[in-house]
Amino acid sequence: MSSEEGLSSAISDWLFSNSWWLLLPFIMLLVVAAFIVAFVLLLYMISPLISPKPLKLKGAHVVVTGGSSGIGKCIAIECYKQGAFITLVARDENKLIQAKKEVEKFAINDKQVVLCISVDVSKDYSQVESVIKQAQEKLGPVDMLVNCAGMSVSGKFEEVDVKRFQSLMEVNYLGSVYPTRAVITTMKERRMGRVVFISSQAGQLGLFGYTAYSSSKFALRGLAEALQMEVKPYNVYVTVAYPPDTDTPCLTEENKTKPLETKLISETSGVCQPEHVAKVVVRDAVQGNFSSSIGPDGYMLSALTCGMSPVTSITEGLQQIVTMGLFRTIALFYLGSFDSIIRRCMIQREQSKASDKRE
Numbered sequence: 001m002s003s004e005e006g007l008s009s010a011i012s013d014w015l016f017s018n019s020w021w022l023l024l025p026f027i028m029l030l031v032v033a034a035f036i037v038a039f040v041l042l043l044y045m046i047s048p049l050i051s052p053k054p055l056k057l058k059g060a061h062v063v064v065t066g067g068s069s070g071i072g073k074c075i076a077i078e079c080y081k082q083g084a085f086i087t088l089v090a091r092d093e094n095k096l097i098q099a100k101k102e103v104e105k106f107a108i109n110d111k112q113v114v115l116c117i118s119v120d121v122s123k124d125y126s127q128v129e130s131v132i133k134q135a136q137e138k139l140g141p142v143d144m145l146v147n148c149a150g151m152s153v154s155g156k157f158e159e160v161d162v163k164r165f166q167s168l169m170e171v172n173y174l175g176s177v178y179p180t181r182a183v184i185t186t187m188k189e190r191r192m193g194r195v196v197f198i199s200s201q202a203g204q205l206g207l208f209g210y211t212a213y214s215s216s217k218f219a220l221r222g223l224a225e226a227l228q229m230e231v232k233p234y235n236v237y238v239t240v241a242y243p244p245d246t247d248t249p250c251l252t253e254e255n256k257t258k259p260l261e262t263k264l265i266s267e268t269s270g271v272c273q274p275e276h277v278a279k280v281v282v283r284d285a286v287q288g289n290f291s292s293s294i295g296p297d298g299y300m301l302s303a304l305t306c307g308m309s310p311v312t313s314i315t316e317g318l319q320q321i322v323t324m325g326l327f328r329t330i331a332l333f334y335l336g337s338f339d340s341i342i343r344r345c346m347i348q349r350e351q352s353k354a355s356d357k358r359e
């Protein structure tokens with residue numbers, strides 16, 4: 001063997017016997033990955049321990065504003081089915097009596113009571129406070145308040161009557177502030193309670209035709225975030241629900257004036273049944289979840305718009321961290337398609353105007 005051959009075989013022997021060093025980065029990577037997986041699993045396991053304790057609806061007093069119709073009535077039924085005592089709040093007395101009869105069909109024991117209160121939740125705080133006091137005297141302190149009274153208007157910004165901007169803020173926003181103010185002190189004193197705000201998917205993203213409606217529903221989110229920070233140490237939990245289009249009298253009314261663009265954009269996600277929305281909202285409120293969304297679109301929107309909103313479990317926070325980038329990418333495609341719908345409608349309208357002029 002020449003001296004050169006000897007040297008190269010010595011080098012290859014040395015490399016072979018020390019080659020595990022080359023694997024070191026790979027081994028370290030595996031160890032780090034194993035630690036991360038173990039850490040995530042641990043977080044998942046302890047997540048339920050630091051989440052709020054679920055509220056027991058059996059025997060609880062649940063007040064539902066807007067409880068005489070649509071989503072509110074279904075929420076009342078859902079709570080009644082679980083043994084709650086219900087106060088329905090709305091303006092029209094006949095509708096209230098009719099709703100009371102419907103809710104009572106779902107009793108699970110003969111002690112349950114449905115109380116009706118006719119009041120406009122958006123006008124006079126002292127009146128709202130006094131009727132809530134009456135309800136508490138009859139059925140005990142409020143354990144859960146569901147702010148569902150609301151209405152919607154759609155139309156192009158310049159075509160919506162300016163008074164509608166005011167009335168929507170009054171009903172959808174102040175109509176949630178007043179009942180909440182009326183119950184929150186007692187909830188804090190009792191160190192328990194749930195407050196639910198029924199916003200809308202239009203309260204997570206501003207869509208064509210919803211300048212008046214969206215702003216009133218976005219306002220609820222700000223109210224809910226600030227309030228949650230104040231009441232969390234008192235074991236009171238706030239839930240904001242973001243239902244999609246739901247088959248109720250409110251939607252039927254809104255469809256009468258919906259611009260074509262809004263209709264086409266809304267068609268990209270389907271119409272939900274109020275019973276399903278109610279089930280999800282009640283489940284999330286009982287769990288003390290801050291955000292309540294319905295369906296895959298709703299899940300994506302809530303993760304995308306979580307911002308600085310509170311999380312009620314580690315699992316929820318982890319899911320948001322992991323999915324944010326992907327969901328933003330999908331959202332950009334949605335936005336692109338909405339823009340193209342709006343542009344097509346504008347071009348069609350201008351073409352038909354021009355042909356009308358020619359005739």
Ligand SMILES: NC(=O)c1ccc[n+]([C@@H]2O[C@H](COP(=O)([O-])OP(=O)(O)OC[C@H]3O[C@@H](n4cnc5c(N)ncnc54)[C@H](OP(=O)(O)O)[C@@H]3O)[C@@H](O)[C@H]2O)c1
Nearest residue numbers: 066068069070071090091092121149150200245246248250
């Ligand atoms: N349907 C949807 O597609 C949809 C989607 C997302 C969010 N939402 C929201 O869900 C909530 C319920 O809507 P819905 O579709 O179930 O409507 P709905 O069937 O028309 O019910 C609205 C309820 O609110 C009551 N109400 C309205 N104004 C009131 C006021 N000033 N004071 C007291 N009660 C009042 C109504 O009773 P009176 O008229 O007798 O007072 C009725 O009980 C609303 O906040 C709405 O914005 C609805």
